[in-house]
Amino acid sequence: xRSKFLLFxxxxxxxxxxxxxxxxxxxxxxxxxxxxxxxAVFMDIGxxxxxxxxxxxxxxNFSETTFIQSVEEANGGYQVRIFTxxxxxxxxxxxxxxxxxxxRNKIMKNQEGKVVLKLKIGDIPVTFDQSGxxxxxxxxxxxxxxxxxxxxxxxxxxxxxxxxxxxxxxxxSTGLPFIIxxxxxxxxxxxxxxxxxxxxxxxxNTRAKAILVFSRETxxxxxxxxxxxxxxxxxxxxxxxxxxxxxxxxxxxxxxxxFDSSSITIKVEQGYEIQRESLIYIxxxxxNGEYSIHxxxxxVSVAKGEWFK
Numbered sequence: 534x535r536s537k538f539l540l541f542x543x544x545x546x547x548x549x550x551x552x553x554x555x556x557x558x559x560x561x562x563x564x565x566x567x568x569x570x571x572x573a574v575f576m577d578i579g580x581x582x583x584x585x586x587x588x589x590x591x592x593x594n595f596s597e598t599t600f601i602q603s604v605e606e607a608n609g610g611y612q613v614r615i616f617t618x619x620x621x622x623x624x625x626x627x628x629x630x631x632x633x634x635x636x637r638n639k640i641m642k643n644q645e646g647k648v649v650l651k652l653k654i655g656d657i658p659v660t661f662d663q664s665g666x667x668x669x670x671x672x673x674x675x676x677x678x679x680x681x682x683x684x685x686x687x688x689x690x691x692x693x694x695x696x697x698x699x700x701x702x703x704x705x706s707t708g709l710p711f712i713i714x715x716x717x718x719x720x721x722x723x724x725x726x727x728x729x730x731x732x733x734x735x736x737x738n739t740r741a742k743a744i745l746v747f748s749r750e751t752x753x754x755x756x757x758x759x760x761x762x763x764x765x766x767x768x769x770x771x772x773x774x775x776x777x778x779x780x781x782x783x784x785x786x787x788x789x790x791x792f793d794s795s796s797i798t799i800k801v802e803q804g805y806e807i808q809r810e811s812l813i814y815i816x817x818x819x820x821n822g823e824y825s826i827h828x829x830x831x832x833v834s835v836a837k838g839e840w841f842k
Contacts, residue, residue, distance in 0.1 A: 576635070604640050633650060689728075727744075813828060
């Protein structure tokens with residue numbers, strides 16, 4: 534979730550009776566350092582309990598922290614768990630890319646073109662192209678209920694006139710569900726402010742607990758969409774870059790032929806309102822009801838350190 538992704542990869546070892554975890558910091562969906570989304574990834578964590586993982590994720594307080602169960606590949610991939618500051622989630626986009634980047638560069642002995650993460654939603658393959666972009670193949674989208682502009686206007690402090698009424702508001706999931714909300718333009722996207730009480734009331738009756746708003750109008754002319762993602766329920770008010778949400782957005786765009794095509798190759802900007810500019814690449818196609826969704830981005834190394842247990 535947030536466009537800047539901090540990845541902690543944790544190596545466990547004994548040193549003078551103390552247990553240390555070594556971590557790496559990376560920015561995901563970032564065109565340069567200090568942009569994109571932060572992630573924390575623990576590697577080879579030994580007998581670290583779920584409760585300890587949650588406490589560490591809360592202490593770090595990034596949108597997600599990941600824990601690689603072992604540096605040894607098993608059953609064709611690497612077992613990984615993902616935690617927000619508030620809870621464990623079955624899937625998230627920037628943790629998937631950031632963790633794969635560290636596995637490829639710090640664990641694997643050769644620079645193979647693919648890493649498979651074994652997540653709670655199943656196996657997610659990540660590939661690396663020659664330009665350095667990492668691509669994850671997301672699950673086929675599922676579409677749940679549609680919601681009214683009136684419902685979302687109260688949650689987002691928007692007027693009915695702020696919504697793009699040519700398209701519906703819909704609950705979509707490729708592993709983690711989001712409410713996809715089309716708005717008229719950049720002014721309306723910037724205007725959105727979450728009413729947390731209204732959000733909690735709304736999501737008592739929806740599969741999705743988080744919201745993505747978007748418009749065709751962008752900050753940069755070579756980008757196709759601008760988006761913001763609100764994930765208050767996971768302990769982060771606004772995410773700078775959200776691969777899982779953009780996978781849901783890709784399914785939505787194809788279903789409703791938003792670009793008048795059954796295939797799209799687009800760039801989505803996110804995080805500008807919170808000074809964490811991010812860029813998310815989407816390649817997706819729908820054919821005879823079958824969806825192929827790939828979400829990609831750059832990963833930038835930032836730091837390495839030790840965590841004391």
